Structure formats: C-alpha cells, structure tokens
Amino acid sequence: MFGLETWVEGRGNISSRKSCQNEEKPVQMMFKKSSFKMTYVEEISTAILLLPYAGNELNMIIMLPDENVELKTVEKEITYEKFIEWTRLDKMDEEEVEVFLPRFKLEENYDMEDFLCKLGMTDAFEDRADFSGISSKQGLSLSKVVHKSFVEVNEEGTEAAAATSSVVYKCMPPYFCADHPFLFFIQHCKTRGIVFCGRFSSP
Numbered sequence: 001m002f003g004l005e006t007w008v009e010g011r012g013n014i015s016s017r018k019s020c021q022n023e024e025k026p027v028q029m030m031f032k033k034s035s036f037k038m039t040y041v042e043e044i045s046t047a048i049l050l051l052p053y054a055g056n057e058l059n060m061i062i063m064l065p066d067e068n069v070e071l072k073t074v075e076k077e078i079t080y081e082k083f084i085e086w087t088r089l090d091k092m093d094e095e096e097v098e099v100f101l102p103r104f105k106l107e108e109n110y111d112m113e114d115f116l117c118k119l120g121m122t123d124a125f126e127d128r129a130d131f132s133g134i135s136s137k138q139g140l141s142l143s144k145v146v147h148k149s150f151v152e153v154n155e156e157g158t159e160a161a162a163a164t165s166s167v168v169y170k171c172m173p174p175y176f177c178a179d180h181p182f183l184f185f186i187q188h189c190k191t192r193g194i195v196f197c198g199r200f201s202s203p
Contacts, residue, residue: 031098031100035096036176037092038095038097039092039093041086044065048062050092057188058188063183065181071181071183097176098175099175099176102178111146113142125142181201183197184200185197
C-alpha cells in the first residue's frame with residue numbers, strides 16, 4: 001500500500017460516452033484541497049495532475065481529457081517520449097487546487113501465450129521446449145502463461161500489484177474533477193519509470 005495523504009470521502013456521478021450518448025453512474029468520490037503540480041497539454045486537450053505518495057518515491061499521474069475529448073483520442077497520441085515531456089516537473093505549475101477523484105478498484109487477467117509467441121517465444125509452448133536449465137525433468141513445456149494485474153485507489157492510498165512535443169499552458173481552474181474517463185499512471189520518481197498504468201472508464 002502506498003499512502004496518499006488524507007482524503008475526504010464523498011459521492012458523485014461519473015459520466016461516460018458510449019455510442020455517442022452520455023451516461024452517468026453513481027460512484028464514491030474522494031476530495032482534497034491542497035497544493036499539487038498541474039499542467040494542461042493543448043496538443044491533446046488534457047489536464048495532468050501529479051499526486052505524490054508518502055515517502056516521495058512514487059507519484060500517481062492523472063491525465064484527464066476535456067469532457068468533449070474521447071479517451072481513445074488521447075491514447076493514440078501518447079508515446080513514452082511525449083509522456084515524459086508532458087510530465088516534466090519544471091513544466092508543471094504548483095498551485096492550490098480542489099481535487100475530486102473517484103474511489104476505484106480494477107482487476108484484470110491476461111492470457112500471455114499469443115503475446116509471447118508474437119515476440120518469438122514459440123518453442124516454450126511446444127514439445128521441443130528446453131527447460132533443462134531450471135529442471136532435470138524431460139519433456140516439459142508451457143501450457144499457459146497468465147498475467148494478473150490489480151490496482152485499488154481509496155482515501156488511504158493506492159495498492160497495486162502485478163505478476164509476471166511541446167507543452168502549452170492555459171489558465172487552469174482551481175479544481176480538478178475526474179468525473180469522466182481518465183488515464184492514470186504510477187511513476188517511480190527517481191527513474192521516472194512507469195510501474196503501473198491503466199484507464200478509468202465504463203466499458
């Protein structure tokens with residue numbers, strides 16, 4: 001568990017765009033008024049908020065597109081290089097802001113066989129597999145590889161686990177309300193490496 005500082009619990013609605021129609025679903029929201037680093041990327045019409053974890057080793061980064069911008073539009077534009085540029089600390093303004101963020105818990109399982117085969121790891125799933133380096137038994141091969149990911153965000157913090165361009169600024173409102181689909185990243189501060197990422201949206 002990585003601790004965020006104390007948040008206040010509340011309730012609200014999350015809107016989602018599905019089949020060109022707006023839908024609203026009630027959710028439990030969290031609220032905190034404090035100084036956070038923020039910026040706005042005109043290129044993708046998206047506000048970016050940085051939430052530090054206790055100990056300052058990790059940050060949660062929220063990318064919230066404008067309400068009229070679909071999440072997939074932003075996802076298509078993101079590259080690692082752009083993400084690093086957009087989230088540079090020296091290009092983010094620190095200001096007091098009211099943040100409204102939903103509590104959420106996401107869990108997913110992935111069958112990795114197709115992905116691994118496309119990367120060239122084919123022998124491991126066939127009779128010619130060679131695992132002599134880790135076992136003395138003969139005739140071993142992989143039958144299935146499953147990746148399970150899990151993240152939960154609440155007032156106490158975030159629990160996460162897994163197995164296996166230029167920035168243009170504009171005046172930001174004094175609040176950041178994540179009441180529609182957004183992307184989130186957990187980033188290691190020292191290396192700026194992304195240790196977890198996901199999307200919050202209604203299917």
